[in-house]
Amino acid sequence: MTSTDTLGGARETAGPARPDDLAAALLTPGARRDPYPLYARMRSEDPVHRSPQGIWYLTRYADVEAALGDLRLSNDRDRMTRAYSGLGGDLKAFSRLTERLGRVMTNTDPPDHARLRKLANRAFTARRVEALRDGVQRIVDRLIDEAVAAGPAMDLIEAVASPLPMSVVCELFGIPEVDRPQVKSWFRRFGRLSEDIGKSEAAIDQYEEYLSGLIRQRRRAPGDDLISALVATQAQDERLTDSELLSTCFVLITAGDETTTHLISNGVLALLRHPDQLARLRADPDLIRGAVEELARYDTVTQAIVRVVAQDLEIGRRTLREGDLVYLFLGATNRDPERFEDPDRLDLSRPGNRHLSFGHGPHFCLGGPLAKLQAEVAVGTLVRRLPELRLADASTLDWRDNPLQRRLTALPLAY
Numbered sequence: 457m458t459s460t461d462t463l464g465g466a467r468e469t470a471g472p473a474r475p476d477d478l479a480a481a482l483l484t485p486g487a488r489r490d491p492y493p494l495y496a497r498m499r500s501e502d503p504v505h506r507s508p509q510g511i512w513y514l515t516r517y518a519d520v521e522a523a524l525g526d527l528r529l530s531n532d533r534d535r536m537t538r539a540y541s542g543l544g545g546d547l548k549a550f551s552r553l554t555e556r557l558g559r560v561m562t563n564t565d566p567p568d569h570a571r572l573r574k575l576a577n578r579a580f581t582a583r584r585v586e587a588l589r590d591g592v593q594r595i596v597d598r599l600i601d602e603a604v605a606a607g608p609a610m611d612l613i614e615a616v617a618s619p620l621p622m623s624v625v626c627e628l629f630g631i632p633e634v635d636r637p638q639v640k641s642w643f644r645r646f647g648r649l650s651e652d653i654g655k656s657e658a659a660i661d662q663y664e665e666y667l668s669g670l671i672r673q674r675r676r677a678p679g680d681d682l683i684s685a686l687v688a689t690q691a692q693d694e695r696l697t698d699s700e701l702l703s704t705c706f707v708l709i710t711a712g713d714e715t716t717t718h719l720i721s722n723g724v725l726a727l728l729r730h731p732d733q734l735a736r737l738r739a740d741p742d743l744i745r746g747a748v749e750e751l752a753r754y755d756t757v758t759q760a761i762v763r764v765v766a767q768d769l770e771i772g773r774r775t776l777r778e779g780d781l782v783y784l785f786l787g788a789t790n791r792d793p794e795r796f797e798d799p800d801r802l803d804l805s806r807p808g809n810r811h812l813s814f815g816h817g818p819h820f821c822l823g824g825p826l827a828k829l830q831a832e833v834a835v836g837t838l839v840r841r842l843p844e845l846r847l848a849d850a851s852t853l854d855w856r857d858n859p860l861q862r863r864l865t866a867l868p869l870a871y
Contacts, residue, residue, distance in 0.1 A: 479507035482859045489855060491759065491862075492800065495788035504772035509543060511781045512774075515788035517795040517812070519771055523784055525817035529763035532565050539764045539781045565766075569818060575696055576704060576822055579685035585825045588624065592833045595623045600841060604871070609848045612867040613721050616838070620830055621716035625709050628826075630681030631670070639663070643713060667705050671698075682708070708823070715757050716827040718863045720834045723751035725867060727839070728847055730802045737804060737839055744836040747804040748828050751835070753811035754802050759787035760860045761815065786812045787862065842871040 478498050481487055487494050498505060498515045505513040514520050523529050530536075564572065596616065603615040610616075622643065626636050645659035670683055678684040683705060690696045727734040737743050765780040776782065790811045791799040814824035821827075838845060847853075848868035856863040 478502060478505050479511065479513055487859065488857065491787060491859065492791050495785065495791060498785075499788060499792060504774045506774070511543075511783060512771075512776055513783050513785060514771065515785045515792075516772070517789040517792035520784045520786065520789045520812060521816055523763065523771065523782065524812070524815055524819070526769065527566060527818075528765065528767040528769045529782060530565050530766040531569075531763060531819060532766070535764040535766060535779075536762070539779060542779070543781075566818060571696075572700060572704060573818075573822070575686065575689050575701075576708060578689045579682055580708065580822055582825060584628075584682070584685070585829060588628065588826070589829060589833065591627055592620075592624055592830055593837070595620060595627075596834050596837045600837065604842075609868060609870045612724060612838075612869050613717060613864060614866070616834060617717045617720040617724075617867075620720070620834060621713050621827075624826070624830060625713070628682050629670075629705070629709055630674075630679050630683060635666070639666070642666075643710065664702060664706065667702060667709075671701065671705065714861075714863065715821075715823075716830050718757045718861075719748075719752060719827055719831045721864050721867045722755040722757060722862060723748065723831060723835050724838060724845075724869075725847075725853075725864065726751055726754050726802055727835070728845070728869075733802050733804050734839065737836075738843070741836060741840060743804050744832050745828075746806070746809070748831045748835065749809045749811065750802065750804050750806050751831070752813040752828070753790045753796070753806075753809060755862060756787040756790050756811075756813045757862050758813065758860070759862050760785045762860075783860075786815075845869060845871045 478494070478501070481494055482491065495515055498513065503514070503516045503519065505515070507513065514523060599616045599619060603610040606615075622640050623636070625631075626633075626639065631639055642659045642663040645656050671687060674681070674684045674687045678688065686701060686705060690701050727737065733747075737747055760783045763782045763784060765776045765778050765782060768775060768777055770776070789795070790813060793799050795810075796806070814821035814827075846869065848870040852866070852868060854865045856865055
């Protein structure tokens, strides 16, 4: 979802929020800078909150974990479109994008979801992801070399965190080096769908045509890349249509780009704000795997995901009716003291760190292992290679105006 998503309340700029205005409070500048105190209040005062527009907000770990595995809460494209239409907003960008994507695993429910997910699981294996580690390391080293050569400061997002996932996915899918600048240009246009539907749809058209050409090439001459693996899987399962194969490629290539970028940038910022934990990681680089899990928990990129009630159900003694929209606040669950001891503390060796940053249940994020691999390499290398790494100007830090996503506009660093 984009920054055009409605959260069920008018924007407020000042003054404390009353309990029935908790949803609106998420849209204030203070919550954009730091939503976690508000989440604590929501968990305490009204953990199954209903906004004036009738949208539900779930903030407790136990409720959200159960909801993510409950098939009465739907991720189906058509249900979602109808639910948003009932709010009376301008849904041109949302509805056109979902129509263009078709039915893919991210906007379907079982049994279709299971069939499409099986395709991706066969090709997108843990072994294939881990085999990328050396390549990711080379890309990270090159990006840091270029940033250091350019001067004594950098915007981490522009210099490393943003170009890394795009470069990695191009390697994974076997996109030729000569085509990568154009692919990156299409990606930038996708992100502006709500601003300029025409240009974004033209980019989607061009990108789909390009992907179709790659699929045809891999059918003729398979390689050791993910598109070839998906094509081979389709050949084993005649139920998978060409349109579904194309949409699956589209989603897998695009899905992890922004999430990975901001897992890295949010994580580095958290370390710089907690010098004791940064010192621990420098002293013991082997902490990096657990450190990335904790960084993902501590400042979650995907703050909330959306579901639609497909069948009436009860959560926290509240009855949710068919057709209602439900926002599951992963960022709030990851700071729930009922699940995590001292949840507002960053602890790189936190035990039993079963955060929900990558979801849970049938729609658990398929690209999570790849995102975490990139964060392990990027964060670990920055900490090792730049011992004087620090914030260049903390006063300029700003967050994008989208309460469903926790994304910095820039992260200026000196070294």
